[in-house]
Amino acid sequence: MNDQWVVYISKEKIAQTVQALAAEIDRDYVGRSLVVVTVLKGAFIFVADLIRALKTPVDRVELLRLSSYGAGTESSGEVRVLVELPPGAVTNQHVLLVEDIVDSGRSTTVALNLLKAQQPASIKLCSLLSKPERRVVPVDIDYCGITIEDKFVIGYGLDWDERYRDLPDIYAIESVE
Structure with missing residues (x-):
């Protein structure tokens, strides 16, 4: 790390957000169970914390792997599906x-369409984070943790x-060298 990185969201704030999201999900799924599908690799830590915080039964966790970034800090705009769900996994x-x-x-949107x-x-x-300033495809987030500015973030x-x-913690990269 270097001095151009600043803690943007502390691990304590992340933990509070995870608990609040779990409580909201639990309220909506009383008497039902869930299949949780997560998008790798970025969400693996968040989903682990979230499913442990849920009181709602989680029948299964399924994994999708998508890629749109490569080595840069800007999305390529092209989404590649690297790992799909098995047929009928969420039917x-x-x-x-x-x-x-x-x-x-x-x-x-690609993930939602695969599931639908x-x-x-x-x-x-x-979603733990939402960056609406960058949105080019409209997406409705049912459970949104933290809305952030248009910054490149790493961690968690x-x-x-x-x-x-x-x-x-989640860090904002103030300048890319």
Whole structure:
């Protein structure tokens, strides 16, 4: 790390946000269970914390892997599906799609369309972070943790060229060298 990085969201604020999101989801899913689908790699830490905070039964966790960044700090605009769900994995299930961040909306829209094609009983979106200034595809977030400014962020699963996912806080990169 260097002096151009500042803690943008503390690990304490992240933990409070996870608990608040879990409570909101629990209120909406009383008497039902969920299949949680997460988008790798960025959301893996968030989804682990979220499902442990839920009181709602989680029947399964399924994984999607999408890519739109590569090594840079700007999305390429092209979303590649690297790992899909097995056929029928969410058919007739109540699905919670968990994202680390909704930025342009492109990746999230691809994920939602993949899930909708399997005809779930219901589908809702939970994202730790939302960056609405960057949105080019409209996305409705059912459970939004924190709305952030248009900054490049790393830590708590979010990466920069596959590094820094292990940082416990979320950092804003003030300048890219």
